[in-house]
Amino acid sequence: MIKKRTKQLTFHDWLSGFHGARIFQEYRWVKLAQIIPWDLVEEKYAASFTSQQIGNPSIISRMAFGAPVIKQELKLSDAETVAMIRENPHCQYFLGLSEFTDVEPFDSSKMVAFRNRFPAKAMAEINDAIIRAFQEEPPDDPPAAGTGEDQGGTESAANQGTMILDATCAPANIHYPTDTGLLNKAREVSERLIDALWLPTPGARKPRMYRNQARKNYLFLARNKRPGFWLIRITIRRQLGYLQRNLTTIDNLAQNRSLDPRQQEQLQVLKELYAQQQEMYQNKRSRISHRIVSVHQHWIRPIIRGKQTAGMEFGAKIATSMEDGYVRIEHFSWEAFNEAQTLQRSCERYKARHGHYPDRILADKIYRNRENPRYCEQHGIHLNGPKLGRPPKDKQLYDEQKRQERAEAGERNAIEGKYGEAKTRYGLECVIAQRQNTSETEIHLVFLVMNLKKRLRDLFVLFFSRCYWRLLLFPFVF
Numbered sequence: 001m002i003k004k005r006t007k008q009l010t011f012h013d014w015l016s017g018f019h020g021a022r023i024f025q026e027y028r029w030v031k032l033a034q035i036i037p038w039d040l041v042e043e044k045y046a047a048s049f050t051s052q053q054i055g056n057p058s059i060i061s062r063m064a065f066g067a068p069v070i071k072q073e074l075k076l077s078d079a080e081t082v083a084m085i086r087e088n089p090h091c092q093y094f095l096g097l098s099e100f101t102d103v104e105p106f107d108s109s110k111m112v113a114f115r116n117r118f119p120a121k122a123m124a125e126i127n128d129a130i131i132r133a134f135q136e137e138p139p140d141d142p143p144a145a146g147t148g149e150d151q152g153g154t155e156s157a158a159n160q161g162t163m164i165l166d167a168t169c170a171p172a173n174i175h176y177p178t179d180t181g182l183l184n185k186a187r188e189v190s191e192r193l194i195d196a197l198w199l200p201t202p203g204a205r206k207p208r209m210y211r212n213q214a215r216k217n218y219l220f221l222a223r224n225k226r227p228g229f230w231l232i233r234i235t236i237r238r239q240l241g242y243l244q245r246n247l248t249t250i251d252n253l254a255q256n257r258s259l260d261p262r263q264q265e266q267l268q269v270l271k272e273l274y275a276q277q278q279e280m281y282q283n284k285r286s287r288i289s290h291r292i293v294s295v296h297q298h299w300i301r302p303i304i305r306g307k308q309t310a311g312m313e314f315g316a317k318i319a320t321s322m323e324d325g326y327v328r329i330e331h332f333s334w335e336a337f338n339e340a341q342t343l344q345r346s347c348e349r350y351k352a353r354h355g356h357y358p359d360r361i362l363a364d365k366i367y368r369n370r371e372n373p374r375y376c377e378q379h380g381i382h383l384n385g386p387k388l389g390r391p392p393k394d395k396q397l398y399d400e401q402k403r404q405e406r407a408e409a410g411e412r413n414a415i416e417g418k419y420g421e422a423k424t425r426y427g428l429e430c431v432i433a434q435r436q437n438t439s440e441t442e443i444h445l446v447f448l449v450m451n452l453k454k455r456l457r458d459l460f461v462l463f464f465s466r467c468y469w470r471l472l473l474f475p476f477v478f
């Protein structure tokens with residue numbers, strides 16, 4: 001028997017405020033609203049304004065910070081984020097609205113302004129506040145047997161805790177860079193600059209740029225499936241000639257008409273790119289320091305990873321630390337760096353936060369250079385992995401060290417799992433933002449949202465653990 005469809009209630013006719021919309025306290029957006037330190041968010045948001053700014057009143061800090069959090073959590077675009085906020089009453093409650101509304105609270109273009117209002121440093125401080133709220137929370141479990149005054153305050157300054165260190169790359173959304181592709185893109189940008197600077201005057205001819213000829217020269221190589229060495233060399237030489245001609249023309253036109261700041265920045269990037277490509281072409285090299293791999297995102301650098309799936313990535317390199325499942329960004333740079341140099345600074349920050357050094361540091365073998373083990377030994381920190389030099393002759397001791405090394409390597413894999421979660425779940429695998437500051441904010445926001453969800457899971461476990469102990473100690477109450 002087929003059940004007939006009943007007429008749907010027009011519930012939107014009688015909803016009034018959030019009481020009619022039935023805001024459930026156990027929903028994630030309600031819980032997340034209780035975790036975020038909104039006072040600190042308001043402070044960082046207000047610091048991004050200057051006293052000289054005038055105009056319309058700004059959007060509240062809770063909405064400016066909460067909207068990017070919703071976007072990052074749900075992996076939405078800016079327009080889809082605004083649509084989700086409009087349709088979801090719990091998202092509107094999370095943003096601090098007093099009642100449900102079906103009107104868009106702001107335009108999707110405002111999302112870029114929100115990311116500008118919270119720079120990377122502000123995001124890092126908010127992330128630290130979220131982690132501190134978990135670490136400063138008193139334990140709810142009853143003390144284990146055999147513990148008491150033996151664990152007094154005399155041991156408070158001793159090393160405690162485990163810190164896991166590692167580094168990863170956050171690739172940017174750019175084409176794979178090739179010398180001919182970069183020169184062709186630089187040539188096209190230079191042609192647009194000439195078009196913007198040229199003022200038609202009677203009796204004067206526009207400088208020639210050989211657009212069609214340069215385009216055909218590039219496509220002849222790009223459409224060749226197996227270009228040879230000399231074909232690549234000839235194409236690079238010709239593209240360098242076209243670009244040099246355009247740069248000379250721009251300098252001549254700039255004498256009569258000034259460039260705006262954006263055009264000046266583009267011209268500087270083109271000149272630097274031309275100098276790098278000219279030097280590599282003359283010296284027959286494929287590497288150069290501070291190499292530009294994108295004309296429009298000139299701050300991105302190649303990061304050599306040496307892995308099977310990604311020998312080289314193009315984006316920001318970040319060194320992170322993990323404590324109790326929460327991740328902090330210890331060092332952020334668009335230039336390649338050796339992550340082993342960040343171990344000592346990470347330990348000093350750990351001591352500044354907790355008042356003592358960590359008891360253990362679990363890190364990759366690249367961290368075990370000559371300076372870091374000596375530093376850890378001076379401060380009583382155990383660094384995982386074998387010591388430098390020959391293994392011990394005692395076979396039993398050697399086997400015990402190998403077992404401990406394998407066990408600690410398994411613990412260190414926790415941070416690799418965090419990287420996998422950040423890249424597959426929260427979009428760290430491909431950063432879509434196009435500007436340098438917004439890209440940094442989005443990368444920090446990935447780890448902030450990931451820590452928020454970890455905090456939410458911990459509160460869920462804490463709630464049930466308290467119920468368990470109350471049921472165990474006071475069964476007659478239930």
